[in-house]
Amino acid sequence: MTETDTLPYRPCAGVMLTNRDGKVFVGQRIDNVLEAWQMPQGGIDPGEDARTAAIRELREETGVTADKVTLIAEAPKEFFYDLPPEMIGKVWKGKYRGQRQRWFLFRFEGEDGDIRIDTPHPEFRAWRWADPVDLPRLIVPFKAQLYRDVLSAFAAHLPA
Template structure:
């Protein structure tokens, strides 16, 4: 089956911004790359994107729902295709890439409320990053996606800097 014949995996992504206007990023446990990414994951059958985003945030960062507040939802879905070297190797070869709904959350907690050593451990390290650095930190095939997410949330990020 060719890549063009496969659907996109439905997914939710989270841009988690702290009081200083910096964004949570983690390094995946299943990659040796120095790349960093924001929390994201699949939307389960029957689950809406916001519920999936909150669930994935908890599964990947240990951050409880009462430690965040929703600021914005990106107006459109974003898509990316897997590069040829990963196509057929991830997600049991069922998807050509992902279609993602993105949400911007303000982090209300403290760094001690973040615990990446979760039951669904996905990150080996985490830190807060400047939003403008995100496209250079992600794996190259997701760079355009991260630029689109940044563009969608830019009005809210600028407002958060002045608080």
């Protein structure tokens, strides 16, 4: 067992936001030089439940407010991912080995103009709608299995 094996997972909430066409919101992180796209997600604050965190993160990262979304489904279990060894100690002040995530599927009821990634603390430099099947290919490689798990959890609610 290594020292990193004893580190906890950071509690996190993730949002799969779909539009009327069944496409999924993805953003390109400002702090990453890779051509990777990800769904909104972030830490759960102490005393906050996962659904509240998901809605807060969605607003903080995309400008989309709770009145512009409808909850479709919640994943039945948490999903985990580990950081690559070279990132442990550099991300989250070295406190975590990866994340444990609760995922929520929301339908976007607004217009594209309601999406504002120029938030007070921007996380994305660009955004677009993507086909759900493309998500594992768009994300950084160490999160690809996580995205496959999320897709599997929400498969019944996504276009075939």
